[in-house]
Amino acid sequence: MDHLLKQFVPEARDLLDKSSEALLTLEKNPADGEAINRLFRSVHTLKGTAGIFEIPSFTKLLHAAEDILNLVREDQLALDPELVDQLLAGIDVLAHWVEWLHEKGELPNDAASVGERCVAVYRQRLKASAPAPAAAAVDEAAETGPGANWLATLPEADQLAAVRLLAELGNDARLLAIAYDPDPQCFYNGEDPLFTVKQMPGVLSVAMEWRQDWQTLCEGDPFSCRVRLRVLADASRDAAGELFRYVSEQVDVREVRLAELLSFSVTPLPADSEAIVAQWREDAADHDWMALANAAEQASDREDSIGSSARLIRTLLEAPNPPIDGVVAIIERLGASPEAEPRPGDSPVRQLSEESLGALVLQVQQAIIATEPGSQEWRNRLAAVVETLGRVVYVEFQRDVRDELEQAFEATLAANAAEPLLTALSQILSPAPAIAAEASVSAAAATVDTPRRDGEKVLKVEQSRVDAIMDLVGELVVAKNALPYLARRAENEFGCRELAREIKHQYGALDRISQAMQGAIMHIRMMPVGTLFQRYPRLVRDLSRKLGKDIELVIEGEDTEADKNVIEALSDPLLHIMRNSLDHGIELPDERGAAGKRRTAQIKLKAFQEGDRVCIEVSDDGRGIDPAHIRRKAVEKGLIDEARAAGLNDRESVQLVFMAGFSTRDEASDLSGRGVGMDVVRTTVEHMGGDIALDSEVGRGTRILLRLPLSMAVTRVMMVEVADMLIGIPMDTVIETVRVPKGSLRRFKQAEMFTLREALVPLVRMRERLALPRHEAERDSEAVLVCRLYGAPIGLVVDDFNVGIEVVLKPMTGLLAGLPGYAGTAVLGNGQVLLVLNLKELL
Amino acid sequence: MTIVYDDHTVRCSGVCPIEEAPQLLEWLQNAADPLVDLSDCTYLHTAIVQILHESDARLVAAPTDPFLSRWIVPLIRPANAQAKESQR
Incomplete structure (x- = not known):
């Protein structure tokens, strides 16, 4: 099998398991945000990995499931038991396919049709959920308000066009605000974010944000994607979903209504605004829309925020059915919060993981410092920037640099140029080179990633490899067991007691190590x-x-x-x-x-x-x-x-x-x-x-x-001798060994028994049971190994007892596999093979 | 070849794919005061747009494609560099 596929199979199994587990958790508790994310992640990862292989049915099914999950995640589709059934059925199909891939390296022949059926079920669901404004309306606030504040950064002409369109379409009209943050590596996946956006129907505005500050050319990597796209379009959610289906996790699609589109455009008001706003408010209160339109017309040539508000009002009033609420809202806001300065960099920050947030805020602040130095606005902004910087540095590096920043701030104001502050900032940041060097967000993400990867040091090893080590340890145990024999020979045959002692000593050390090793490997094989x-x-x-x-x-x-x-x-x-x-x-x-x-x-x-x-x-x-x-x-x-x-x-x-x-x-x-x-x-x-x-x-x-x-790897057996043969009996069945004088044996019809502490114990003669030759001479006493079988004692008559040892029991294989009565074989220290009995089968 | 280079000017025509990106980048880094001619261009890959945006290249001929001219052209430094400064 293909090497990649080999890796894919266990991973896929794992992910499918995780998915169904998360799905069940979710069914029990639909509000479990963690579970839906887990589920979504598993499915998404699986889809990504499956993409490597030529298994279109597999990926298609995952796509469809992902689409559904996306809706569930956005609370647009309720996870009812029916849907859980359908999703579980899909998981089953996938699991079945994974096994096929594992066995045959390809999908079953009916994969396409089976897959189509599942996909059709999901699509049906998708369609059914589309006209569900009731569900969507519940989450109105979460859906729209926050997150879409980049809308304010769109060119005013585009905003006006959007406002005009919405005003014309009426109260319930919505536009789609799409924030698409392509993965920096997306070019390698053959994605072209702009091309995707180009295919979007009804585009009203496209804006690009840059992931990093303007970089010099030499630093720019032509193959890393540094843009974020912000699109405002008059299109359906379905169209967007379809278009962005491969990158759905990088896209934030929201529906915006007129009210939301108007809600952000508050900028510092110029000094002479009050009179104008007061006039507007009066006109609005009088419902004198004509007068208001005229007033707005007059102010609409202005460059400042009054001008843009005026243009908005004018646009709204020009609609065939002017949305009066919107107009009033604009005027209200102009009066309400003159100090509400838009926070620069607010929207890109939102999309980032927490780790790189600090780095990004620093970047943005640097950019602000460098923007139009010397102008009045720049001077006004600086105080806030210095404040922000002090806090961010404190949070990121646990250092209080507010005094240094304060000095630089004054120097900057005095010089009326950005340099003092920028220099101070780079000095503050330079002792922490890792962070200071993070001009790029991707670099930041990488450094953050590394320790996390270090955290989970897990090896995925095939079981056969561990088993191979287990076997080797078994052989080591066997080899080790040969040493006592050797010691005995050294002493008895060669008369070297000294050497025998030495060997026994070494044996002790080896024994300890091999036992520790056995324990360690058994631990590897343990699983919860x-x-x-x-x-x-x-x-x-x-x-x-x-x-x-x-x-x-x-x-x-x-x-x-x-x-x-x-x-x-x-x-x-x-x-x-x-x-x-x-x-x-x-x-x-x-x-x-x-x-x-x-x-x-x-x-x-x-x-x-x-x-x-x-x-x-x-x-x-x-x-x-x-x-x-x-x-x-x-x-x-x-x-x-x-x-x-x-x-x-x-x-x-x-x-x-x-x-x-x-x-x-x-x-x-x-x-x-x-x-x-x-x-x-x-x-x-x-x-x-x-x-x-x-x-x-x-x-x-x-x-x-x-x-x-706990483990079947090592078995303790008791060795007994029967007709000059060594036979092993699993230790866990053995109760005790007794020697019974001939006179104490009782015979009842065919059965023999003896009394052990006033209990009758039936006897089984092993020579007979194993079809070995009978004793020639009568014996004075019998060696009886008392075992427990189905809770009752039974005595095995053997020739003699030997020692108890630990063996690595190998089950019978090949022709012998079907032979009842034997638990398996083990190799002894002297190379002899020991047969180990399975009493339950034998007796 | 959808991108043709001469002494001063880079001419993009048709659809410019990502494959052109490294060469374009290299050329722009070495060219002094480079100019960009997009008049025959119908589409630029995101990577190409990125490079043009980040470079000093100035646009001398705008594309006719509506998508490009409406959304992409503003990202490229216009022929009159001061014009862009004042736009900000």
Whole structure:
């Protein structure tokens, strides 16, 4: 497979997981802004990455989903369960495709048609949401007012044209104000921001802002995009969305109405304004629009802000149906806030991340200082600039430079030139070269990025590589185990006690290191069970909708860690248990209500560690398992006879569900029926060296507890000798070793047993069970290894006991894989192969 | 070639793609008092506009394309440099 694709697959899986998780969070709490952003980010990142490959259906589907999410993010589309279903369905399709990509390196043949169907569903949604002014109106303020204040910087002629158009179109008319901040690297993606804007219909104004201050040519990189585009257009939101669909996150589209367009144009008023404004106000109060138009006409040639207000008023009054509110608003504002100076650089700052804000404010202030030095306005501005600079420097560098700035300020005023202040500023900034050098915003962004990348030092390593190390450590353990043999030989065969001691000493050191190494690698393989649990919210949600049940899933202890293999092996059994619970355990809401329970059922998924075991508990507060029903079923199916059924107590009866061939389902259900019964669940869990316990109380609920080893990598086994062969028995089943005199053995029909502390323990002769030759001579006593099997003790008669050791257990492979009775093999220190038994299968 | 260079003047014609950007930049850096002729130009890539805007190049012939003449031309220094200063 292509190398890139190889990297893409796990990333895509990851992102899809994150998306569905965020989606579910969002469904629960639609106001969760963090979740929608997370969701949007995941989808967007995935789209970006997928773009590298020739998988158009994949990307198209993501586009469509992204469009929907965009609307959701802007609160124009409510995230109802229907939509969540549709989005989840899309995620499923994508996940399916990712697996295809992983297996075959391409999308399935029906990808195009399947994708089209999904996209069509999304488009339908988009269309349906378009004429939804009610929803949009709710967020009017957030949509328009703030963020669009760059409108004031547009050329006045354009503003007037826009105002005229809106005035003519009437009260509800809106224009689109688009702030497009292309990524500085966008040229590399083949984007041409101007070209995109050029295709925009109904453009009324295009303004460009520059990301950096005017730079000298040599510093300019021809391939970094330094413009920000500000477009005012008479177009629909859909048109803009379509046009900017590839860069939607760089674009801020807002609808502006006349009132908003008029709301910003307040500049310092000239001295003689009061009389004029007073006259206007009088005319407006008298509703004498003709007089007002004439007055405005007279003032409209002026260069100052009165002039521009006059031109605005005149334009408004010229409309066939003059928007009087707008006119009044303008006049009101002229009277209200003469000191409201527009803050320069306000709009570009808004678009930036917080980190580069300080740098940018500094730049803007520098630009202001350098603008028209010597003029009266410049002098007026300076005090505010000095104030701002002092604060920004204080925040950015934690240095108080106000005194220095104050001196420079006075010098600047005295010299009537910008230089003293600029020099002082560069001196202040130079001790912090990293920031001072940040003439460019992109540089600022880069420096800010670096530490963040340092923060998360995570390696993504293929599991096979870790497994390879694990294997090597296993071999190291084996090699290490050869040393005691060597020591013994040195002592016994060669008579060098000194050397033997030396070897044992070295062995001790090696042993310590290899154990530490084993621990470290096992730790790498550990992962939180949360990764397993995260798919269940989705399962519960889907099934509860399907079954019409109201279910709440509670997850606890998702940080509990266990070996990756254990977690992965648990996935199917757990899934089955959950499905059983959802399907059979939980009652319908009405039924619950009738039983006096809460209508919302609860399923609890809980993980915790208990010694060297990880425990996972699934409990529900459903109807529980009826023991009588189970007994009847078991008899019907011929699994047990009536007599035995009668002898079972309730707790024992419930355990019958684990018997092979048992199923209480009266009718087949498409949910839990996947050919997996509880017996398979138990077998799987036991195969991993775990056990399963079930408690149930009728009417109160069921609790299933899975207990599994933390890791399956290293197994402790007890070695025993049987007919000159070494055989391993997993240590966790061994209770004790006893030597039983011949006389204490009892025989009952075919079965042998002995009494151990007043309990009868059945005996199994391993030689017979393993079909090895019998003892020739009678023995005085038997070596009995007492083990626990299904909770009851059982004695294994062996020839002799050996030591307990830790081995790396390799499962049987190839032809031997299907052989029951063996857990696997391990290599001993002397090179001998040890067979390790699986008692549950053997006996 | 959509951009033709001679001693003093750079002539853009048709659609000027981003590929022209590095050469244009280099030329403008070396030319003394460069002039720009856009009369045959129908579209300039954002990168080209950026370079022209940031350079000292002065516009001697305006384009006829409405988009260019309305929104892009004001970004380029006019033939009479003082005119631009007073515009500010």
